[in-house]
Amino acid sequence: MSATIIDGKQVAASVTEAVKSVTTALEKDASVKPGLAVVIVGNDPASHAYVSSKSRMAKECGFNSIQHTLPEETTQEELARLVETLNADESIHGILVQLPLPKHLDADPIIQSIRPDKDVDGLHVVNAGKVATGDLDGGLVSCTPAGAMVFVRRTHGDDLSGLNAVVIGRSNLFGKPMSALLLAANATVTTAHSRTKDLPAVCRNADILVAAVGRAEMVKADWVKPGATVIDVGINRVPAPEKGEGKSRLVGDVAFDEIAKLAGVITPVPGGVGPMTIAMLMANTVIAAQRAYGLATLRL
Numbered sequence: 506m507s508a509t510i511i512d513g514k515q516v517a518a519s520v521t522e523a524v525k526s527v528t529t530a531l532e533k534d535a536s537v538k539p540g541l542a543v544v545i546v547g548n549d550p551a552s553h554a555y556v557s558s559k560s561r562m563a564k565e566c567g568f569n570s571i572q573h574t575l576p577e578e579t580t581q582e583e584l585a586r587l588v589e590t591l592n593a594d595e596s597i598h599g600i601l602v603q604l605p606l607p608k609h610l611d612a613d614p615i616i617q618s619i620r621p622d623k624d625v626d627g628l629h630v631v632n633a634g635k636v637a638t639g640d641l642d643g644g645l646v647s648c649t650p651a652g653a654m655v656f657v658r659r660t661h662g663d664d665l666s667g668l669n670a671v672v673i674g675r676s677n678l679f680g681k682p683m684s685a686l687l688l689a690a691n692a693t694v695t696t697a698h699s700r701t702k703d704l705p706a707v708c709r710n711a712d713i714l715v716a717a718v719g720r721a722e723m724v725k726a727d728w729v730k731p732g733a734t735v736i737d738v739g740i741n742r743v744p745a746p747e748k749g750e751g752k753s754r755l756v757g758d759v760a761f762d763e764i765a766k767l768a769g770v771i772t773p774v775p776g777g778v779g780p781m782t783i784a785m786l787m788a789n790t791v792i793a794a795q796r797a798y799g800l801a802t803l804r805l
Contacts, residue, residue: 737757
């Protein structure tokens with residue numbers, strides 16, 4: 506038996522198509538164009554690459570896409586003022602401040618100052634609280650766990666009753682919201698982490714195993730129940746001498762080759778959860794725009 510490999514690019518493209526058709530309908534029926542403002546501070550090349558792909562995708566979806574590129578020496582007050590302006594701008598439905606910020610800036614107060622209904626990254630405590638309490642129609646769900654859940658739903662349907670799910674990782678960015686989303690869908694959920702006793706035995710119980718620890722190929726085949734759905738959120742660079750001196754390749758948190766032989770469904774790295782993150786950001790922006798006008802929201 507070998508696993509079905511989820512093509513994240515293909516699923517992300519279907520999400521983007523759904524977003525485009527909602528955007529077209531919004532413009533036609535309500536004369537509303539979803540607005541996304543992306544703020545980037547400083548010169549981090551990886552951040553700039555991410556931001557330009559987000560802005561490009563927003564334009565492709567038909568959004569009013571605005572990018573604010575601020576110099577490295579921007580002060581906390583200047584950044585806070587910009588967020589305040591965007592909060593008050595009714596044509597902007599989503600605000601995203603690209604992290605990490607330069608060292609002298611404190612990210613948390615900035616993120617918490619974004620209006621929760623415009624927090625398309627899903628990082629505001631109000632949105633985290635709504636996810637934790639199961640109010641998925643009232644909050645905005647952080648993009649990576651939201652994307653991982655699309656894979657889960659497409660594999661198992663909306664109701665996970667009777668299924669055991671294990672999430673390895675308890676970060677506020679991914680592990681906790683992922684566990685909450687699985688719980689809201691009626692799975693029986695274990696949140697495991699570095700202090701969990703006999704982690705392999707805990708993982709072997711999982712019908713749905715989600716790995717988000719940031720340790721290259723930590724999860725081995727003998728940790729996985731045959732036929733399980735394995736979602737790999739890790740992105741790790743490892744040396745790849747076979748490609749030439751000093752070269753590296755991307756791997757996830759699970760040992761893909763050995764697990765693909767016995768899992769039911771598995772996501773690859775790269776090309777699995779990664780492409781979903783930007784697609785879900787677009788989905789959150791369109792949902793925020795629909796909510797701003799009291800309209801029924803996109804379901805994925």
